[in-house]
Amino acid sequence: MDRRLQIVVDAHDPRGLGAFWADVLGYVEEPPPPGFSTWEETLQGWGLPEDRWNDAYAIVDPDGGGPRLFLQKVPEGKVAKNRLHxxxxxxxxxxxxxxxxxxxxxxxxxxxxxxxxxxxxxxxxxxxxxxxxxxxxxxxxxxx
Structure with missing residues (x-):
């Protein structure tokens, strides 16, 4: 069983919120997959329309020790206190x-x-x- 930990955060603006959390945690943008030099090139190569390029965003610990933080776009806003922080x-x-x-x-x-x-x-x-x-x-x- 895979025991890696990923933390998923719902967001209106995954890239913007991801940049904030990268600063908080000392993380960096997850590198694009092999064969691509940028995320823009990756998303174009995958055929994802440009209006969907902010549907998700991931940041990672540059030292590899911390969990990946994955931010995903959702339509609804936060309405109550976090159950986890x-x-x-x-x-x-x-x-x-x-x-x-x-x-x-x-x-x-x-x-x-x-x-x-x-x-x-x-x-x-x-x-x-x-x-x-x-x-x-x-x-x-x-x-x-």
């Missing part, structure tokens, strides 16, 4: 290590400038420190 840590921070609160806040500010929405900051001695954000299409995630 991502916790995104700071690069170089080990699990269990205290967060650098100013660095987490600065990163949150950067992501707000890229289209995220600041929802709430938590700083609880028993549970820890994190900031809840929403991506440009309203999906909640936490910076930890």
């Amino acid at each position: 991502l916790d995104v840590g700071q690069p170089g921070r080990a699990r269990g290590e205290e967060p650098d609160k100013p660095a987490v806040r600065a990163r949150a500010d950067e992501l707000v400038a890229r289209g995220a929405t600041h929802v709430r900051e938590f700083d609880d001695p028993a549970q820890g420190f994190w900031i809840v954000l929403q991506d440009p299409e309203g999906n909640e995630f936490c910076l930890v």
Whole structure:
């Protein structure tokens, strides 16, 4: 059985939201398949009409360690709180290590400038420190 993990995100604008998440995660656009030098060439070669080129988009961890994030176009918008969300840590921070609160806040500010929405900051001695954000299409995630 294949045990790879892919995270799928419904979106109105897969490419736009994918670019946002690539920035959040330090990911890159998935390379086109063998035999093609660009995605435009690939989609043309597959005969996909240009108005469908933003139906899906994928980003990957450039180091190959993280899961693939696949964004697919859907007609409906998000209407309720996520039942699943991502916790995104700071690069170089080990699990269990205290967060650098100013660095987490600065990163949150950067992501707000890229289209995220600041929802709430938590700083609880028993549970820890994190900031809840929403991506440009309203999906909640936490910076930890």
